[in-house]
Every structure is written in structure tokens, then in C-alpha cells.
Amino acid sequence: MTSAREEILARVTSALGTDRQPPADLPQRARVTWDAGRTVDQFVETTADYRAIVERTVVNSLPQHIAAALAGASAASVIRPAGLDPSWLTGFPGTVLTDDHHTAYDLDSIDAVITAAAVGIAATGTVVLDHGPDQGRRAISLVPDVHVCVIRADQVVPDVPEATAALREAINERRPLTWISGPSATSDIELDRVEGVHGPRTLHVIIVDQDG
Amino acid sequence: MPKFPSMARDGLANTQQRRNLQHATHTIRSKRATVVDEVPDWEELRVRGAAVKDQVLAHLDDYLVQLEASLTASGATVHWARDADEANRIVRDLVQAKEVDELVKVKSMATQEIELNEALEEVGISAWETDLAELIVQLGHDRPSHILVPAIHRNRSEIRDIFREEMGAVGTPAPDGLTDEPTDLAEAARRHLREKFLRAKVAVSGANFAVADTGTLVVLESEGNGRMCLTLPETLISVVGIEKVVPTWEDLDVFMQLLPRSSTGERMNPYTSMWTGTTEGDGPQEVHVVLLDNGRTSVLADEVGRQALRCIRCSACLNVCPVYERAGGHAYGSVYPGPIGAILTPQLRGTSSPLDQSLPYASSLCGACFDVCPVRIQIPELLVHLRTQVVDEHRGGRPSAEGVAMRTASWMFADHRRYEKAQRASTMSSKLLGERTTLGRLPWPASSWSGARDAPAPPRETFRQWWVRTHGSESR
Ligand code: SF4
16 A cells, blocks of 8 residues: 555656756845844834834843833733843842743743844844744743843844844754744734734833944 | 535625625735835745745655655654545544643644544544634634635624623633623633633644745744644644645745735734744644645646645735625635635536536636735636636536527627617516616526626617617618
């Protein structure tokens, strides 16, 4: 008896006929040239368009901004990935937990999560997490209702092709990726947009410039 | 199932549905147009999207073998399914091995196509749909009517009633005094489903794309239910049509640009998950991928029809189709409604049933579907191609009623005296029609044509009659 695998592959081969060229590489697409300053401004606009809260700051005032973001969302507890810079949360007066095999039920009782990011995309208002040590596993940035995401200005790229290029290494390492554009949303009821069905209802993006 | 024209009659008569659909399709349509206009090289992207998919299809066997190898190397288990039964059996066995009687699902056209939920139900496994619209459809014991917004035929008060009546029987009930405000309805869905997400051991998904060189699967969504299903359970089973392959990670960027803008009219959908097999300490530790044929290889064998496999299920063609807008999704009798359904369904299932024979005719051939299609599928050309196939299959048999009517018509149009006589007959009949503005049903053989059309009633006087009356004699 032939296996399903053999049979499907045989069907494909016979559907395609015998005289075939091997797959050829498609020609490269032209890359856009871009102006880094404008890219971050555009990222701010497109991200805000998705009803995320967006702000820019400098590295020295980051802890205050994070504390203010958490206070603004009335969060009393926050979970942080083990690899996140601990100084970021020094301004926050509430409970800080470091992720350590918390169950989904545990996560459901925590108000907020803070993560770093891997890449930002200006054309679309997207942050991409590659779940490195400062971003943590996927569940922690999903279950709590508030997500504060910190991204460096130099991580923002203009468009999707630059983002996929920047993420190649993470993919080679077989890391999962999560692309986030605004808070959870649905338009399923008469096309009225409602924020937050299953994911975090608040997304707060903080862009940090290294100097200043 | 009956033919499209009779199935469409319910949709046409349902004014609520027509109003909802009109509002929905026009809203999404204009959002799409705005965000597509933002992209300077949109046409180039479409051409590239089509080229990447054609490349995959032309070497599908090679890419499937490569995909299998990279999936396996990254810790996933690959299964192959020739048809719906085989795929359902594979999933059922995997779920039963986990000794659970329920699982969570993220909306997937492939699993709808194989009717997985029903197959699981038979062995006592409840499959909970977690996308808000799919939840509405499932709780309402209903069928989806649109690819992207499956419950678009329901309005808010219908949804509230469904939630009130049905949620309690299968889990957390709707809160007392639930209103029909969308925010309240979404909150009720959140509470109802959260309990299911937190305890789920097994999840089932589809995939929008499967990257051959890296073994990465991709799911685009908005609500976070996808992320819940893809990361919280211990076991994840993804049913993936064999046409979902893209060659390399770099090729994915084209589709990450084309799909969200074509589909919801957004620059990007709120969430996209990409996973490559298993990751230690993060997400499901047991990952299965079921590669599904179910008719796709026979579509592949048709050189003209093959391009339908480029479809990335964005639903842009539904939103511009005048026939879909009026008839609604249920009339197409399959999970793929609208223009793409009219070509894909009869190709996947073959054209032996009356419904599948009628689907290639469920179009005005206006061409709007091709203009919006992000992967440039020549839907009108394919409709004509399939019509030819249907006609050829019938040749030699009894002529169809429509054939007789059309032959009569051509006999009539061939000679002006016959034509005038017929015209006079029809203006006479219009006096019989009284104040009616449309014809309604005509007697056989014309009924096969009038059954699905509201043709205007003929005028009370032909132009020639009017000329004779006002100018005295018929001058040539
Ligand atoms: S046929 Fe084209 S427009 Fe229609 S759903 Fe598929 S990809 Fe979208």
C-alpha cells in the first residue's frame, strides 16, 4: 500500500508533467532608501493610528515613563522577562514578578507585562517580538491585559522587507515571532471596531533614543 | 444541494442580510482602497505575489519535501492526508491519544473544508471556535457567510440573543442584562472563552503560510485568540493545505504586505504568530502539521485552473462582487463563497453536482474581482473556462432548458420581422402585467433564465410602434 505521502507527491508530480526546469530564484526587489529620522516619526504616527499609546523618551528617563505608563493603566502588578534590564522598573511602586514557569492561570491574575522588542515597522505601525531574553516567552505578553513595550529608536525600520531581513537570524535560530500592531481588536459585530477581545486591551509603546 | 440560483433566492429575500452585507462590503472595500493607495509599488507587489505562488505551484513536490524536512528538523511531526476523511482521522487519533474531550480552535478554512468539528463531535470531542465571529456562528448553529467576517449576516441584537441563549449550555454563561453594545458583547465573549483558553490542553489551527526553507508556519489574526491557541496548550495540530507553501523566509514579506491591506483594509493586522516547530520552555511542546491534499492536486493538474491555488483567502473579491453582495455567502454552498468560491469549489469537488455545475455561472463577469485580487487570479477567465467544461460535459445529452430558450432567442433575433412580432407580443403582455415593473417568473423555457433574474417588464409600446404612431408610416 502506498502511503499518503507517496501518493500526494506522485499526484503532484504527474499533475506537473515531466519536463520541468528546477526552481529559479526570483529577481531581487529594489530596496527603498530611507531617512532614519523620518522613519521613527512615521512609526509614531502609524502605531498611534492603531489606538496604541505611543511616546518617545530618552534612556535616562525610561524608568519614570514606564512607571507612569503602568500607573496610567491602573496596574498594580507587572511581570517581566528574566532577561529584562531590572533598572527599568525601579520607578514602579507595585508588585514586580520575574517570569518563572508561571501558569496561564497565574498570568491571568497579573495586571500588566513589560517587554523589549526586536524590530519596529514604520509603514505599518508594528512591533515584532522575537522572544529573546528581554522579551520572554509568548504567553507573558499575551495573557495580562496591559502590555508596555519598549523599543529602541534604532530598531525601527521603514517597511516589511527590511523587517524580515532583520529577523532572518531569529528565524535561523528557530525562535518564534509575534508581530503586534495595536491592541487586540475585532470588527466582527456589524464592523464596529472593539478593542480587546482576547489579547491585551492596552498596548503602550515607548520609543527610547539612546542619547540625551 | 440545489443550484446556486435557488440557493440565492433565500439570500435575496433576506433584506436584513442584504443590508448588513451591503454595509460591510462597501466599508471594507473603501478601507482597502485607501490603504492600497498608500503603497507606491502595489502593482509590482501583486505581480511578485503571483510569481512567488506560481513558482511554488510549478515545483510543489520539491517544496513540499523541503517543507517536511525543515519542519521535522525543528521538532514538528508531519502527517499527510489525501482527503478530508484521512485528515480528520489523523487529527482525531492525535487528540484521543491526549485523552481529552475538548480542544480550542483558531478559525481555519481548511478545517471547515474537511468538516473537522463534526468529525470530532462524532467521537465526543468538542472543538471550540475562538474567533468572535466563529463563536457567534458556532453558538448560533449556523454557517459562516464570509471568509473574513463570518457572522456578517447577523446584527447585534441577534448576537445578543444567541449569547444569552447558548453560552450557558457550553461554558461561562452570558452576564445578566447583556446589552447589544458591541463592547459588551465582546466582553461576554472574552469571559466565555478565557476559561476555555486557560484550561485547554490541545489546540487546532490552520496556517496562512508555510515557509519551505525554514519550516515556519504563519497565522494572521486580530483578536489574540490565535495567539492563545498557538501558545497556551501543550499540543498544537495545524491542518495546512499543500498550496500554502512559500519558498523562502524572504518571500514572506510580499504576502505580509499584500494580505492585511487586501483583507481587512489595514496596514497590518493586529497579531501575527510565526512558529518554527517547538521551542523549549515556550509554547506547545508537541507540534503536528497535517499537509492536506483534498482535491488540490487535481486543481493543479488543470493548467488554466491551477492559478486558483494562488489564493491567499483575503476575501477582497467577495467585497467587490455584485452577485455576492446580494446573494450572500450561504448561496455558494461551500466554505469558499464569492468569486473565489465560484471557481475553487467546483474545481476542488468536481462539477458533478447541480450546485457545482451552477457555480461558474454565479457571476456577472464584470471583472472587479480580478482588479482587487492581490495575487492576480484571473477569476473571470477561469469562470469562462469552467463554464466550457460544464457545457462540454453536457454535450450529447438532453439540451438544457436554458439552451432551448437561447436557441429560440437566436432564431428570433436572426430576422427583423420575427423580432418585431415578438416585441409586439411582449408589449401586449406588458399590458397584462399591469403596474408591475419587473417580470418575475416566465413560463418554461424562459423560466430557466428568469428564475434568477429580475428583468424589467417590457414597455407598453416598442420604439417602432411609437414611431409609426407619431410619424404616420414606417419609413425606411
Ligand atoms: S481570489 Fe484573490 S481576491 Fe479572492 S480571496 Fe483569493 S486572493 Fe483574495
